[in-house]
Amino acid sequence: MNPQLLRDQVAGRVHAAMLTAMRADPLVLAQTAEAIRAPGDRALVSQARNLLLATTAALTTVVHIHRYAPDPHDRDMCRACGTPDCRTLRGIAEVLHAYGTPTAHVDRAEAWRRADAWFTHTSNGPVLVSVKEFAAGFIARGIAPNLTVPAGILIIDRHTGALTQWPDLPDERLTREYTHYLNRPL
Structure with a gap:
């Protein structure tokens, strides 16, 4: 691993x-x-x-x-x-x-909560957040209402809850890139 x-x-x-x-x-x-x-x-x-x-x-x-x-x-x-x-x-x-400790599987609601907190903190104000699910996690896009421009793209890992920032790419490419990112050798 x-x-x-x-x-x-x-x-x-x-x-x-x-x-x-x-x-x-x-x-x-x-x-x-x-x-x-x-x-x-x-x-x-x-x-x-x-x-x-x-x-x-x-x-x-x-x-x-x-x-x-x-x-x-x-x-x-x-x-x-x-x-x-x-x-x-x-x-x-x-x-x-x-000892069977719980894993940190993130559901859609938790992914939205984490993305909303991150976007609100980094944008210094409210942000509209959309969340789309894929196999390894969730793609969250934020838009500041007064700017109507993207506030950024986050991927929330389904298994760890980790947040990573990504460039504004189509969802299909983001899922491929994120899968590659998870499987890269260190």
């Missing part, structure tokens, strides 16, 4: 686990914990949300440090390890897979 894609998948799984913890209602967890008789189980349930948030925040830091960048010979290398195949990321990926 492409090392950058592996990193993006690890980051996506960690983010998905963090979102799961953020969406959990602390009051419901506290009420559930009160009903549990075994002290160890009660402590685990009452602390689960905070433990998961702390763990995913720590993993987010590790994933941020272990990212790929070109070396002096223009080969992508892990910035922390100095290797083309980061053992740290691979190990985290194996553990996350073994």
